[in-house]
Amino acid sequence: MRINNLLKGAFVLLLTCPTDHDKIYSTDFILQGDGCNMEDIRKIVAANIAALRKNAGYTQLTLAEKLQYSDKAVSKWESGASMPDAGVLLAIASLFGVTVDYLLQEDHTEADVPSAVSSGKKHKHRIIALLSVALVWLIATAVFVFLTFSPMQGPLWLSFVWAVPVSFVVAIVFNSVWGIPRRNYLYISLLMWTLLGAVYLTCLPQNLWLLFVIGVPGQIIILLWAVMQKKPKNP
Numbered sequence: 001m002r003i004n005n006l007l008k009g010a011f012v013l014l015l016t017c018p019t020d021h022d023k024i025y026s027t028d029f030i031l032q033g034d035g036c037n038m039e040d041i042r043k044i045v046a047a048n049i050a051a052l053r054k055n056a057g058y059t060q061l062t063l064a065e066k067l068q069y070s071d072k073a074v075s076k077w078e079s080g081a082s083m084p085d086a087g088v089l090l091a092i093a094s095l096f097g098v099t100v101d102y103l104l105q106e107d108h109t110e111a112d113v114p115s116a117v118s119s120g121k122k123h124k125h126r127i128i129a130l131l132s133v134a135l136v137w138l139i140a141t142a143v144f145v146f147l148t149f150s151p152m153q154g155p156l157w158l159s160f161v162w163a164v165p166v167s168f169v170v171a172i173v174f175n176s177v178w179g180i181p182r183r184n185y186l187y188i189s190l191l192m193w194t195l196l197g198a199v200y201l202t203c204l205p206q207n208l209w210l211l212f213v214i215g216v217p218g219q220i221i222i223l224l225w226a227v228m229q230k231k232p233k234n235p
Helices: 002-016 021-033 038-056 060-067 071-079 086-096 100-104 115-148 158-178 183-203 208-228
Strands: none
Touching (some): 038 086, 038 100, 060 071, 060 086, 086 100, 158 183, 183 208
């Protein structure tokens, strides 16, 4: 209990004085005086981060992308070579549904590890996203049936054509909330091309070249946007 209280105290000092290196070192001194040092803390945090990541089914790269750090940084944290700062510890705790105390404590039992919770949430998110996409296609089917029995003229299959870009809109929304942000570049590219294809099939069947006049510059812009995004941070 004594070491846990000291670890919590160390985190509080790091959180309230993140730029005051003297106070951070004084925390190290206090811990050493009680038989604990920063190396012990790094090892405990490293083991907990690695266990939580594996239980959630994440690779180091996936975790890095979610935290907007590099996979090299995550590797250093899990090896104990470096210590995440207070803000990152809070982000990690929030991501895995645990407290910061959990990250700073050792000897967790299997009941303490929220693997089932994390996996359950991940599975639930996938189901919600898939059901949302299925709803898009259900609506497209309903529109197709309605038009079949209506006096309106025109290719009825266009309802399914337009369901494709709408499905990518849904994918972008759910991926932004629960997924890996970098995947959105792929989804946005697919959205652009399927949207252009739907417009072409609906309005411009004689002007295929317009598809590439608009699509190619748009794809270049998306690629440049992806490249120019802020690079992952190293500790």
